[in-house]
Amino acid sequence: MPKSEAAELITAARIRKKVSWDDLAKEVDAPLVWCVSALLGQHPMTAAQAERACSMLELDSAVAESLQRQPSRGIDPALMSDPTIYRFHEALAVYSPALKELLHEEFGDGIMSAINFKVDFARREHPDGDRVVITFDGKFLDYRW
Structure with a gap:
C-alpha cells in the first residue's frame, strides 16, 4: 500500500474514532510532531x-506494513498552495537569511542538521489571541576543510 493511501486511511480513522494526534x-x-x-x-x-x-485505529496489517516502509520524503507540490503550508514557507523565506547570519555569528x-533534529509544537495563551510556538532543535554541523 502506498504511504499516501495509508495516510488517508489513518486520517479518516482518527477522525471517525475521535482519536487525537x-x-x-x-x-x-x-514525540508528537515526529509521530504525526x-x-x-x-x-x-x-x-x-x-x-x-x-490497533488503536482498527486498521489492517497493510497499513502497518506501509508505515514501516522507507519514505520518499518531501511534500506534494499541490499542497504548496495550502494557506497553512504556504505561511510556513513564507516565514522561512523572510527569516531564513537573518537566522543564517545569527547561526554563523554564534x-x-x-549548518543546522535536519537529520539530527527535533521539532516541537505548542499553543501559548495570549491576550491578543493564542500563539503558535514551533521550535526547531537541530545539531550544529560545522564545515570541516
Whole structure:
C-alpha cells in the first residue's frame, strides 16, 4: 500500500474514532510532531509502533506494513498552495537569511542538521489571541576543510 493511501486511511480513522494526534503519539511512545509526520508518511515506524497505531485505529496489517516502509520524503507540490503550508514557507523565506547570519555569528561556518533534529509544537495563551510556538532543535554541523 502506498504511504499516501495509508495516510488517508489513518486520517479518516482518527477522525471517525475521535482519536487525537497526541493520543496516537502517546500510544506509539514517540514525540508528537515526529509521530504525526510518520503517520502521514514522512518517517518509517518500527513494527511495534505501526502495530500499536493501527490497533488503536482498527486498521489492517497493510497499513502497518506501509508505515514501516522507507519514505520518499518531501511534500506534494499541490499542497504548496495550502494557506497553512504556504505561511510556513513564507516565514522561512523572510527569516531564513537573518537566522543564517545569527547561526554563523554564534556557531561559525556550518549548518543546522535536519537529520539530527527535533521539532516541537505548542499553543501559548495570549491576550491578543493564542500563539503558535514551533521550535526547531537541530545539531550544529560545522564545515570541516
